[in-house]
Amino acid sequence: MWNGELLDLDAYLDRVAFTIDPAADRVTTLRGLHRAHLAAISFENADVHDGVPIALDVPSLQDKLVARRRGGYCFEQNLLFAAVLDRLGYEVTGLTGRVLLGRTGDIPRTHAVLRVDRRWLVDVGFGGGGLLEPLPLEVGAVARQGDWTFRLDHADGVWTLRSFQAGDWFALYDFTEDPRGPADYRILNYYMSTNPASSFVGPLLAQRTDDHARHNLKDFELTETRPDGSVVKRTLTPGERARVLREEFGLEVPDRATAMA
Secondary structure, eight states, rough: OOOOSSSSSSHHHHHOOOOOOOOOOOOHHHHHHHHHHHHHHHHOOOOHHTOOOOOOSHHIIIIIIIIIIOOOOOHHHHHHHHHHHHHOOEEEEEEEEETTTOOOOOOOEEEEEETTTTTTEOOOOOTTOOOSSSSOOOOOOEETTTTEEEEEEETEEEEEEEEETTEEEEEEEOOOOOOHHHHHHHHHHHHHHHOSTTTTSSSSSEEEESSSSSEEETTEEEEETTSSEEEEEEEEEEHHHHHHHHHHHHOOOOOOGGOOO
């Protein structure tokens, strides 16, 4: 289903600067790959911002995120990662989540997440400050990842991922374990990348989370948020934004995405 056989694994591993240790167990390798992917490939929506169609086939994802050293949003990131894991022999199940970020109400399930080996929540494509490493798919699972702490709750068939921020548990997204495949993601991807009501159609977005902070760019505003709730913001010039995208987010985005609107 995930077409791992179409992936140039060596090129991907070079892109994320990760070497597979043949002596390492599956969980150690999965954790290492998850961290390496997040460190190397930032979340971004420059193509959506510019009206460029988003392709989700493995060769297109490899060309964009690996060869051209771009990033992407959840469908691109997690489908590429699913192909990598498929190629390495992991059992991958696609799921969909509802992005909460403190919201309630009638929110559609538009976020792609992965279940791996039936026991791990895996997500390298969340733009709201998500996991740095896989989290055990267990009720009440709590994990400290860098300065961040995550918890997984379960009620009435729905899992909720929370992050401890500013002294409280903040809901990031919820999801169910109903399997989804590439065809489901293609439909969601089309809506999220073309509909004017989509949060990705509009401002240029880039995001990267490390052990200590979440770095977020929205148009010309750069924000650094830490788990204790402290926030630092600054406004960038067009020239500064191009440099920040390149040096802080590691993105080689097209010139049109860094021009003044």
